[in-house]
Amino acid sequence: MRATTIRLRRDASQTDRAILGMRDLVLRGEFKAGDRLTELALVETLGLSRTPIRAALQQLTQEGLLEAVQPTGYLVRGFSESEIFDAIEVRGTIEGLAARMAAERGVSQPTLRDMRDCLAKIDEVLTRSNLGDGQLARFGALNEQFHHLLLHASGSEMVKHAMSRVVTLPFASPNAFVLVQAKIPGSLEILKIAQAQHHDIVDALEERSSARAEPLLREHARNARKNLELVLRNTDALRHLVGAPLIRRRGGT
Amino acid sequence: MRATTIRLRRDASQTDRAILGMRDLVLRGEFKAGDRLTELALVETLGLSRTPIRAALQQLTQEGLLEAVQPTGYLVRGFSESEIFDAIEVRGTIEGLAARMAAERGVSQPTLRDMRDCLAKIDEVLTRSNLGDGQLARFGALNEQFHHLLLHASGSEMVKHAMSRVVTLPFASPNAFVLVQAKIPGSLEILKIAQAQHHDIVDALEERSSARAEPLLREHARNARKNLELVLRNTDALRHLVGAPLIRRRGGT
DNA sequence: ATCCGGCACGTTGTATACATTTTTGCCATA
DNA sequence: TATGGCAAAAATGTATACAACGTGCCGGAT
Incomplete structure (x- = not known):
C-alpha cells in the first residue's frame, strides 16, 4: 500500500472500514441516488484495496443501500x-x-x-x-x-x-x-x-x-x-x- | 487453473458456480449442521479459487444457510x-x-x-x-x-x-x-x-x-x-x- | 507435574497481477 | 445523418502471493 495508509486503526479490519466508509459516503450524499459506483473510484476515495471494497459492495447491497445491476455493477439506491x-x-x-x-x-x-x-x-x-x-x-x-x-x-x-x-x-x-x-x-x-x-x-x-x-x-x-x-x-x-x-x-x- | 477445470460452462461465472455448488453441498447434507467450513476445503471440493468461494460464503450467510462466527469462520446452520x-x-x-x-x-x-x-x-x-x-x-x-x-x-x-x-x-x-x-x-x-x-x-x-x-x-x-x-x-x-x-x-x- | 513461552502450522485478511468482459468512441460506409 | 463494427479503454472477474492472526503443541524451567 501507499504511504497514505492510515495506521490509526484500533481493531477494525479493512473490510469493516470499507463498509463504514461507504455507508457514510452514501448516507451523506457524497454519491447521488442512481450514481454508478466503480471499485476503482472507491479504492481511490477510501484508500483501500479492491478486495475489501468488493466485500463492502456486496454487504451494502444486501442491506438495500445499493442495487446490483446487470450485467455488472452497482448503483446507489434512491427511495421514494x-x-x-x-x-x-x-x-x-x-x-x-x-x-x-x-x-x-x-x-x-x-x-x-x-x-x-x-x-x-x-x-x-x-x-x-x-x-x-x-x-x-x-x-x-x-x-x-x-x-x-x-x-x-x-x-x-x-x-x-x-x-x-x-x-x-x-x-x-x-x-x-x-x-x-x-x-x-x-x-x-x-x-x-x-x-x-x-x-x-x-x-x-x-x-x-x-x-x-x-x-x-x-x-x-x-x-x-x-x-x-x-x-x-x-x-x-x-x-x-x-x-x-x-x-x-x-x-x- | 488445473486441467480438471470444467469447461462446460455456458455463461455461469465462477462465483455463481461457487454459490450453486456450495448451496447444493449444504442442502444435500454433504456438510452437517454445525460443521465449520474452511475456504481451502471448499477450494479443493469445488475446484475454484478462494475469491469466488469467499463471495459465496458471504452470500449463503445472508441467505441464512450459513452462520458467521467469531473471531472468524463460517458454520453450517441447523434448523430446529x-x-x-x-x-x-x-x-x-x-x-x-x-x-x-x-x-x-x-x-x-x-x-x-x-x-x-x-x-x-x-x-x-x-x-x-x-x-x-x-x-x-x-x-x-x-x-x-x-x-x-x-x-x-x-x-x-x-x-x-x-x-x-x-x-x-x-x-x-x-x-x-x-x-x-x-x-x-x-x-x-x-x-x-x-x-x-x-x-x-x-x-x-x-x-x-x-x-x-x-x-x-x-x-x-x-x-x-x-x-x-x-x-x-x-x-x-x-x-x-x-x-x-x-x-x-x-x-x- | 505444571506452568509458561515461543515456534510451527493452519486459516483468514489483504493486495495485486492477470484474464475477461463491457463500455465507449471513432471511423468508415450507406 | 444514421449505423455498424472495430479497437482502445475501463471495469469487473479470477487467481494467487504474501501478511496477519490464532491456536495448539512442545520443550524447558520451576
Whole structure:
C-alpha cells in the first residue's frame, strides 16, 4: 500500500472500514441516488484495496443501500416517499408479529420487569418540559432498548433475524426519526404519545392479549410515517436526517 | 487453473458456480449442521479459487444457510422444528401484508385476470384423481406463479424485497413442501384445500376486503406447517425433502 | 507435574497481477 | 445523418502471493 495508509486503526479490519466508509459516503450524499459506483473510484476515495471494497459492495447491497445491476455493477439506491412508507409498514408488521408471539407464548417476569424499567426511564426523560439533544439521544437509546426487548420477548430467532434485515434500510428503524425531532415543533407531544403506546404494549403482553399487542405495534410504527411527513415538510429538519439525500422527492431531487 | 477445470460452462461465472455448488453441498447434507467450513476445503471440493468461494460464503450467510462466527469462520446452520415453524409464520405474515396492501390499494383487472387464469390451470391439474411427479411439478410451478402474482398485486417493491429475503431460507418458500407430497398419503386433499384458499384469496382481493385477505394468507401459509409435521413423521418423504439434513430433531440428528 | 513461552502450522485478511468482459468512441460506409 | 463494427479503454472477474492472526503443541524451567 501507499504511504497514505492510515495506521490509526484500533481493531477494525479493512473490510469493516470499507463498509463504514461507504455507508457514510452514501448516507451523506457524497454519491447521488442512481450514481454508478466503480471499485476503482472507491479504492481511490477510501484508500483501500479492491478486495475489501468488493466485500463492502456486496454487504451494502444486501442491506438495500445499493442495487446490483446487470450485467455488472452497482448503483446507489434512491427511495421514494411511498417506498419509505412501505418499509415502515413492513417493520411494523414484523414487530406486530413479535408482539403477537410474545403475547401468545408468554413473556417471562424478568423480561417484563426489564421492559417496565426501560419505560420508567423514558417517563423520567419526558418529564422535562423541553428536550435538548442530550435528552433526545437518551430517549433514542432507551427506545431502541425497548424495541430490542420486544424482539427478545418474542422468543423467536427467526423473527429477530427478519427484523434485523428490515432495519438495515435507512428510515426503517424504530429510531430513524427520533434524532431529528429537536428540529420539529411539538416533538415532545409526539414522543409522549409514543411512550403511551409503549405502556399499552407492555400491558397487552402482560395480559397475554395478542389481539391487542399486534395492532398496537403496527400503529406504533405508523408514528414514524407521520414523522417522515413532518420532516419532509421541514427543510431544517431534513438537513439533519441521516440518509436524506437518498430520498427521491416528487418533481425534484 | 488445473486441467480438471470444467469447461462446460455456458455463461455461469465462477462465483455463481461457487454459490450453486456450495448451496447444493449444504442442502444435500454433504456438510452437517454445525460443521465449520474452511475456504481451502471448499477450494479443493469445488475446484475454484478462494475469491469466488469467499463471495459465496458471504452470500449463503445472508441467505441464512450459513452462520458467521467469531473471531472468524463460517458454520453450517441447523434448523430446529420450531425455527422452521417460525420462518413459515414470518412468510405468512409478509404474504398477509402483501394481501392487505393489494386489497386496500386495489388490484388491476389484468392482474386479477392473471390470478384467475392461474387458478383455473391449478383446478385442471387437481381434477386428475391421482398425481404423478409431473402433475406435482406443474402444481408447484403454478403455485409459485400465484404467489408471485400476489406480490405483484401488492404494488410494493419493499414487500417484494422483504419476501425475497424471507424465502431464501430453506423450508420457508410457498413451494417448500409441494414436491414431497407425492410421498405423503392424502396429498391430493391437502392440495385441494390449498387451492380452495387460493380462490378465497382472489375473492377477497376482488371485493377489496383487506380484513379477509390478510388472515387468509396467514392461514394459507400454515398449511406448510402441517405439511412439515407430516413430512417429519414420514421417513420416506423426509428423504426427498431438499435440505432435510439441516433439520435438528429433538434428541437425534 | 505444571506452568509458561515461543515456534510451527493452519486459516483468514489483504493486495495485486492477470484474464475477461463491457463500455465507449471513432471511423468508415450507406 | 444514421449505423455498424472495430479497437482502445475501463471495469469487473479470477487467481494467487504474501501478511496477519490464532491456536495448539512442545520443550524447558520451576
